[in-house]
Amino acid sequence: MNIGDRIVAWSKDEEIKKEGASGGLVTSLLTAALKGELVDEVIALQKVSEFEGVPIRTSNVDEVIKCSGSLHAAPINLTKFAVRFFEAHPDGTLALPAKPCDARGIIEQAKRKKINLEKTYLIGLNCGGTMPPITTMKMLEKMYEINPDDVIEEEIERGKLIFKTEKEEKAISIDELEEAGYGRRENCRYCETNIPVMTDVACGNWGAGKNETFVEIFTEKGLKLMNNAIELGLIETAPATEKGIKIREKTNSVMEKVAKKWHKKIFVPIEDRLERFHYYMDVMEDCIDCEACKYVCPVCACDESKCIDFYDPMDSHKISIYHLVRLLHISDSCIGCGQCTDVCPAEIPLTILHRRMADRIQAKYDYIPGMDMKIPPSFEVE
Ligand SMILES: Cc1cc2nc3c(=O)[nH]c(=O)nc-3n(C[C@H](O)[C@H](O)[C@H](O)COP(=O)(O)OP(=O)(O)OC[C@H]3O[C@@H](n4cnc5c(N)ncnc54)[C@H](O)[C@@H]3O)c2cc1C
CATH class of the missing domain: 3.10.450.750 (Nuclear Transport Factor 2; Chain: A,)
Structure with missing residues (x-):
């Protein structure tokens, strides 16, 4: 097995194979990583119901097995849970399943030294989107x-x-x-990253047969994960078929086209500057300054401190400086994951506001956050 290989794989454990989303490979890679002592802990999403999942951090193999399966209506982002791991264990090693937005958040936090990417095994999950x-x-x-x-x-x-x-x-x-x-959630509809090519291995069902996962290996760490699980006798593999490879590529390109269409539909340009200003003012008006958007934001690295501690509800312009700072602050790193919109109690479409700004800035700097370890423009010293 080599970097760049595309294979299909599945769990050798019949129960994991049955309970897994497509053959239980990811669960077996995670459990093998613990058993083979590649990692200290694993993050996985524990199912509460089909509509709720709770992230857990564990070194208990049985707990990881209970987390198998895909929860499409659990739109959580796992970045902050990985940050918390490295706060508690600066020299620890971690493995986790990562949708493209999880992986992108993790890479952005790695640039801000909140996550040690060399000690993080990212098991990528292809993702066509999550549902509210x-x-x-x-x-x-x-x-x-x-x-x-x-x-x-x-x-x-x-x-x-x-x-x-x-x-x-x-x-x-x-x-x-x-x-x-x-x-799907609005931001997932216009998301163009379905295959997490920035992870160690990307796993998905596109191009795979029943009860097997299509895997693409991207890094040395990915190779290590796979070989470790094979050596422990936990997974079985076979080469991907030409047909499977084509199906995966075609489906991905169809999804990219659909995303572009949605982007055009949702982001109708507001050309006039004054109109744009009033648009932001009007939609922000209902903000109650709870800061939930900041706490869930996977790319915000301000921790518990406020971005800025000034807000007066009597402001004539009902947009807090907090939001103005945040808009600028994450304009180079926003990944459009939708977490801020999800938690906003005032139902402000925050992701759209941030993306409107971020699209312009990121295009200007030709920078797509979370796709590699390229340093964002705001980190560059003049
Ligand atoms: C929201 C979502 C959308 C997906 N869309 C596609 C798609 O369009 N095309 C495609 O090819 N594959 C998609 N997948 C991947 C696919 O469903 C399988 O996860 C993948 O094939 C691996 O299967 P498995 O049996 O090896 O995983 P399993 O052994 O079942 O392990 C799955 C792991 O993912 C974790 N997990 C479950 N739900 C989530 C979640 N919402 N966020 C983060 N982690 C989670 C579980 O805790 C578990 O550890 C999607 C997965 C998710 C979670």
Whole structure:
């Protein structure tokens, strides 16, 4: 096995293979990393329901096994959990599954010395997007006529979102759901990074057969992860087929085109400067200054300190300096992950506001955050 190889792989443990999203490879890589002492701890997402997952940090193999499976309606970003690991264990080693936005957040924090990337094994998960949990439950009742409590399994296959209960299985195309205002979170619709090429290995079901994962190995660490699991007898591998490789490439390029279309639809330019100014003022007006957006932001590295400690609710312009600073502050590093919008109690479309600014700045500097270890423009010394 070499860097650059594309293979299919699956868990040798029948239970993990069955419970895993596509053959349980990721769970087996994580458990092997603990058993083979490649890492001290693992982060994984513990399932509460089909619509809720809680990130855990553990060195217990059984706990990792319980986290197998993909939660498409658990749009959490794992970056801050990795930051907390390195705060507690500066010399520790960590492995975690990482959607492209998890990986991009982690790389941005590594540039800010909050994460040691050399000691982090990033097991990339291809990602076509996550769904907002509450809206997804409403969608189930309205579009699928299924009680969310009855769902026992959910999966995405050939552009369709499938929900299973004890009695039935219903599939509706994601396009149809999104036309009706459901489906993926807004920022996932225009996200063009579906295969996390910045990780150590990228795992996904595109181009793989049933109960197997398509894996692409990108780094020495990725190779080490795979070889460790093979040596421990936990996974089986086979070369990817030409057909599988083509399917994966084609699906990825279709997804990129769909994302570009969404981007055009959502980001209608506001050419006039004054109009742009009023647009920001108006949408920020409802801010209650709770700072939740900052706490969840995977690329903010200000820790507990406030970006700026000034806010007067009586301001004639109801946009706090806090937001002005944040807009500038993350304009070079915003990855458009949508966490800020998700948590905003005032329902301000923060990700759109940040992306409107970040798109211009990042294009100007020809800089895409979180795709590699290139230093952001704000870090460059004149
Ligand atoms: C939200 C989401 C969307 C995806 N979309 C695609 C796609 O469009 N195309 C494609 O080829 N593959 C996609 N995948 C990857 C695919 O579903 C499988 O995760 C992958 O094939 C590995 O399967 P496995 O059986 O080896 O993983 P498993 O052994 O089941 O391990 C999965 C690991 O991912 C963790 N996890 C579960 N949900 C999340 C989450 N929301 N965020 C972070 N970690 C999580 C679990 O805790 C577990 O550790 C997606 C995965 C997720 C989570």
